[in-house]
Amino acid sequence: MEHVRAETAHHHEPKSFWTKYIFSQDHKIIGIQYLITAFAMGFIGMILSWLMRLQLGWSGKQFPWLGKLLPQAVEGGILKPEFYIALVTIHGTIMVFFLLTAGLIGGFANFLIPLQIGARDMAFPFLNMLSYWVFLLSCVTLIASFFVPGGPAGAGWTMYPPLSSVKETLPGSGIGTTIWLMSMALFIVSTTMGSLNYITTILNLRTKGMTMGRLPLTVWAFLVTSILGLFAFPPLFAAAVMLLLDRHLGTSFFTPYMIVADKPIPHEGGLPLLWQHLFWFLGHPEVYIVILPAMGITSEVISTHARKPIFGYRIMVLSICAIGFLSFIVWGHHMFVSGMNPWLGTAFMATTLIIAVPSAIKTFNWLATLWGANIRFTTAMLFAIGFVSTFVTGGLTGLFLGNPPIDIQLHDTYFVVAHFHMVMGTSALFALYAAVYHWFPKMFGRMMNERLGKLHFWLTFIGAYAVFFPMHYLGFMGVPRRYYAFDQYQFFPQGAVSDINIFISVATFIVGFAQLLFVINFVWSAFKGQKADRNPWKANTLEWQAPSPPPHGNWGDDLPAVYRWPYDYSVSGVPEDYIPQTVPPAPVKVSGDGGDRGDKNEAKAEG
Numbered sequence: 001m002e003h004v005r006a007e008t009a010h011h012h013e014p015k016s017f018w019t020k021y022i023f024s025q026d027h028k029i030i031g032i033q034y035l036i037t038a039f040a041m042g043f044i045g046m047i048l049s050w051l052m053r054l055q056l057g058w059s060g061k062q063f064p065w066l067g068k069l070l071p072q073a074v075e076g077g078i079l080k081p082e083f084y085i086a087l088v089t090i091h092g093t094i095m096v097f098f099l100l101t102a103g104l105i106g107g108f109a110n111f112l113i114p115l116q117i118g119a120r121d122m123a124f125p126f127l128n129m130l131s132y133w134v135f136l137l138s139c140v141t142l143i144a145s146f147f148v149p150g151g152p153a154g155a156g157w158t159m160y161p162p163l164s165s166v167k168e169t170l171p172g173s174g175i176g177t178t179i180w181l182m183s184m185a186l187f188i189v190s191t192t193m194g195s196l197n198y199i200t201t202i203l204n205l206r207t208k209g210m211t212m213g214r215l216p217l218t219v220w221a222f223l224v225t226s227i228l229g230l231f232a233f234p235p236l237f238a239a240a241v242m243l244l245l246d247r248h249l250g251t252s253f254f255t256p257y258m259i260v261a262d263k264p265i266p267h268e269g270g271l272p273l274l275w276q277h278l279f280w281f282l283g284h285p286e287v288y289i290v291i292l293p294a295m296g297i298t299s300e301v302i303s304t305h306a307r308k309p310i311f312g313y314r315i316m317v318l319s320i321c322a323i324g325f326l327s328f329i330v331w332g333h334h335m336f337v338s339g340m341n342p343w344l345g346t347a348f349m350a351t352t353l354i355i356a357v358p359s360a361i362k363t364f365n366w367l368a369t370l371w372g373a374n375i376r377f378t379t380a381m382l383f384a385i386g387f388v389s390t391f392v393t394g395g396l397t398g399l400f401l402g403n404p405p406i407d408i409q410l411h412d413t414y415f416v417v418a419h420f421h422m423v424m425g426t427s428a429l430f431a432l433y434a435a436v437y438h439w440f441p442k443m444f445g446r447m448m449n450e451r452l453g454k455l456h457f458w459l460t461f462i463g464a465y466a467v468f469f470p471m472h473y474l475g476f477m478g479v480p481r482r483y484y485a486f487d488q489y490q491f492f493p494q495g496a497v498s499d500i501n502i503f504i505s506v507a508t509f510i511v512g513f514a515q516l517l518f519v520i521n522f523v524w525s526a527f528k529g530q531k532a533d534r535n536p537w538k539a540n541t542l543e544w545q546a547p548s549p550p551p552h553g554n555w556g557d558d559l560p561a562v563y564r565w566p567y568d569y570s571v572s573g574v575p576e577d578y579i580p581q582t583v584p585p586a587p588v589k590v591s592g593d594g595g596d597r598g599d600k601n602e603a604k605a606e607g
Contacts, residue, residue: 013551013552013553014026014552023129023133024129025121025125025126025128025129026121026125026552027110027111027113027114027121027122027125027128028110028111028115028443028549028550028554030110030128030129030131030132031106031107031108031109031110031111031112032107032111032443033132033136034102034103034106034107034110034132034135035103035106035107035108035111035436037102037132037135037136037139038098038099038100038102038103038106038107039099039103039519041094041098041099041102041139042094042095042098042099042103043515043519044094044143045090045091045094045095045098045099046512046515048087048090048091048094049087049091049508049512050508050509050512051066051079051087052084052087052088052091053501053504053505053509054066054079054505055079055084055484055485056485056501056504056505057501057502057504057505057506058502058505059484059485059486059487059498060078060485060487061078062076062077062078063077063078064077066079070083072151073151081484082151082154082170082171082172083151084484085154085155085156085170085172085482085484086151086152086153086154086172086176088156088157088482089152089153089154089155089156089157089159089172089180090142090145090146090152090153090157091157092156092157093142093157093180093184095425096157096286096290096424097184097187097286098138098139098142098187099429100290100424100425100428100429100432101191101286101289101290102135103432104290104293104294104297104428104431104432104435105191105194105198105222105225105226105229105289105293106131106132106135106190106191106194108218108222108293108297108432108435108439109194109198109222109225109226109293110122110128110194111439111443112218112219112222112439112543113198113201113202113219113222114201114205114554115442115542115543115546115550115554116215116216116218116219116541116542116543117201117202117205117206117207117210117215117219117542118206118207118208118210118542118555118559118560118561118562119201119205119206119207119554119559120553120554120555120559121553121554122197122198122201123197123200123201123204124196124197124200127193127196127197128193128194128197130193131190131191131193131194131197132190134186134189134190134193135186135187135190135191137186138183138184138186138187138190139183141179141182141183142179142180142183144179145175145176145179145180145183148174148175148176148179149174149175150171150172150173150174150175150176151171151172151176152172152176152179152180153172153173153176153177153179153180154170154171154172154173154176154177155170155172155173155177156482158276158279158283159177159180159181159243159275159279160272160275160276160279161243161246161254161255161270161272161275162254162255162256162258162265162270162272164177164243164275165243165246165247165254165255165267165270165272165275166247166255166258166260166265166267167247168260168263168265169260177247178244178247178248181240181243181244182244184236184237184240185237185240185241188233188234188236188237188240189237191229191233192229192230192233192234194226194229195226195227195229195230196226196230198222198223198226199223199226199227199230202215202219202222202223202226203223207542207559207560207561207562208559208561208562209561209562209563210542210562211562213565214562214564214565214566214581215566216296216300216541216566217295217296217299217300217310217313217316217317217320218293218296218297218299218300219296220296220316220317220320221292221293221295221296221297221320222293222296224292224320224321224323224324225288225289225292225293225324227324228285228288228289228292228324228327228328229289231285231328232281232282232285232286232289232328233282235278235281235282236278236279236281236282238278239275239278239279242254243275246267246270250266250267252268252269252270253270253271253274253275254270254271254272254274254275255267255270255272256268256269256270256271256272257269273335273338276334276335276338277331277335280331280332280334280335281328281331283331283334284327284330284331284333284334285327285328285331287327287423287424288323288324288327290424290428291323291391291423291424291427291428292320292323292324293431294391294427294428294430294431294432295320295362295431296320297384297431297432297434297435297438298366298384298387298388298431298434299316299362299366300438300541301380301381301383301384301434301435302366302369302370302381302384302385302388303369303567303569304438304539304540304569305375305376305377305378305380305381305384305537306369306370306373306374306375306376306381306569307373307374307375307376307569307570307577307578308369308370308372308373308374308569308570309369309567309568309570310365310369310567311365311366311368311369312361312365312368313565313567315361315365316361316362316365318358319358319359319361319362320358322355322358323355323358323359326351326354326355326358327355329348329351330348330351330352330355331348332344332345332347332348333348333349333352333401333402333407336348336404336407336408336411337407337408337411337412342404345404346404349402349403349404352398353399353402356395356398356399356402359391359395360395363388363391363392363395366388367388370385374570374577378437378450378537379437379448379453379454379456379457380434380435380437380438381434382454382457382461383430383431383433383434383437383457384430384431384434386430386434386457386460386461387427387428387430387431389461390422390423390426390427390430390464391423391427393422393423393465394419394420394421394422394423394424394426395423397415397418397419397422397423397472398419398423400415400419401415401416401419410475410476412480412481412482413474413475413478413479413480413481414471414472414474414475414479414480414481415471415472415475415476416475416481417468417471417475417481418468418469418471418472418474418475419472421467421468421471422464422468426464426468430460430461433456433457433460433518436448436522437453438537439543440522440525441536441537441548442532442543442544442546442548442549442550443549444525444526444529444549445531445532445547445548445549446525446526446527446528446529446530446531446532447525447529447530447531447532447536448521448522448525448529449521449524449525449529452517452520452521453518453521455514455517456514456515456517456518456521459510459511459514459517460511460514460515463507463508463510463511463514464511466503466504466507466510466511467504467507467508467511470500470503470504471504473500474497474500474501477492477493477496477497478491478492479492479497486498486501532548533548534546534547534548535580536548538576538577538578539578539580540564540566540567540568540569540578540579540580540581541566541580541581542560542562542580542581542582544580545560545580545581545582560581562581562582563581563582563583563584563585564579564581564583564585565581566581
């Protein structure tokens with residue numbers, strides 16, 4: 001009891017507006033701050049993609065209104081080529097890091113971990129608050145690059161040297177690239193602080209009875225993801241520092257001897273391939289830093305709305321761990337065209353194909369969970385099923401690119417763009433939407449509008465396939481990615497490429513406007529939506545035993561106790577089709593122990 005009183009006193013509720021909502025140390029407020037900031041950055045990234053598709057769909061056509069909006073980037077109503085490359089760079093950076101990573105890890109790991117393990121908050125609340133504000137600073141820093149001389153970085157989101165290491169190579173290789181590197185360094189600092197917090201909280205603050213074998217799959221996914229972040233992000237941080245030294249202090253880590261515009265550059269001995277190794281040593285684990293939380297969320301949503309236990313819980317956990325381990329030894333498949341030794345390429349091909357095995361196991365387990373289930377087609381469930389669909393579609397094309405003979409032909413074509421956007425971009429975004437629709441009642445104590453939500457899903461689902469499926473065909477035709485225009489190239493049919501690009505651009509605008517339905521639904525429901533009860537989905541995990549929204553400290557004087565795993569749905573002989581983790585197991589009746597009393601205890605436990 002003394003421990004309870006001390007813990008309650010330690011987690012006293014802040015009184016002022018600033019300490020409660022702005023500089024909050026409450027994990028729930030910080031999670032919502034991450035989520036809203038990530039969506040704001042995603043909206044900016046979406047607008048940048050509209051500008052790119054405007055150029056690709058109607059190359060050479062003048063848009064005078066665009067010149068009025070962006071006088072420095074548009075000349076004669078036509079987007080400048082150097083600004084187009086900058087759009088490619090910042091769009092990719094925002095979507096990968098500032099939307100998907102921040103939304104899934106910063107947003108939902110923060111909000112869910114203490115609630116799902118029965119803790120009052122993160123292990124280090126102040127560090128948690130600091131991680132958000134460093135993340136926000138990294139966002140502001142990146143957007144600021146649009147307002148500096150020369151514009152934002154233009155070397156692609158992979159930032160390959162020497163385009164990124166020599167200031168004279170591109171207009172965007174000046175101040176804009178320096179700002180990009182500073183923004184990424186800040187983002188990595190923020191992510192590292194968050195990862196340390198998540199790991200410590202999961203391992204040390206679980207409530208009574210919450211063994212590792214009773215953790216929801218979401219928490220397992222957040223744990224493995226945090227470990228990946230701790231190992232994968234520091235190499236890119238070191239690489240960013242070395243690239244800054246190359247740019248400003250004359251070192252040659254990545255910059256070889258070269259001549260730019262008939263002028264020798266005072267560098268020699270640097271190795272651009274070193275940057276590729278360091279970047280992709282993060283870059284491929286980063287795919288799973290995004291996908292693993294998406295997989296955990298999908299497992300949770302599917303089991304809850306299918307009213308059925310998740311199929312193969314233990315193998316699902318092992319698959320998460322296997323994917324996390326294998327993600328560190330596949331980075332070379334991004335570099336098959338770099339001239340690597342064929343034997344090394346074969347090794348990376350083998351690990352790339354092997355990592356498909358645990359991913360396939362998870363896919364078949366989701367399908368097995370859905371088979372014969374009493375499915376409730378809520379908006380969250382639709383997006384979770386949509387995740388499975390797009391993940392399988394994108395994953396199958398990954399088998400093509402995992403083989404060097406095929407990848408060498410398809411590398412840097414629109415086939416890669418289609419694969420990457422389906423397997424990581426679209427599928428992860430679907431899981432993020434599933435999480436929002438599923439846990440919105442717990443966040444705000446209100447329900448989102450299901451009719452608007454389902455319209456949002458179908459427009460997004462059909463539109464995503466309309467956008468990215470035709471890109472596979474462009475890739476097979478050899479159409480290169482990141483090109484400003486294609487009217488000067490004769491090695492593919494111009495008419496077909498033009499028509500497909502117009503179709504993709506129109507679909508992109510429709511999908512983009514569909515996201516406005518989500519924004520309207522989110523904002524309106526947060527203030528005017530139907531009030532939600534404590535457990536509107538009849539789910540088992542601990543967060544649904546807390547009030548909606550949970551108070552500061554999450555629980556009252558006593559922390560909840562856990563007696564069972566999180567997926568006891570549709571258990572035979574139980575009146576309800578769910579049994580929360582806090583319900584003790586029913587006592588086993590033994591002959592002569594008082595049958596009436598046993599029946600009463602059993603009814604009480606299961607009710």
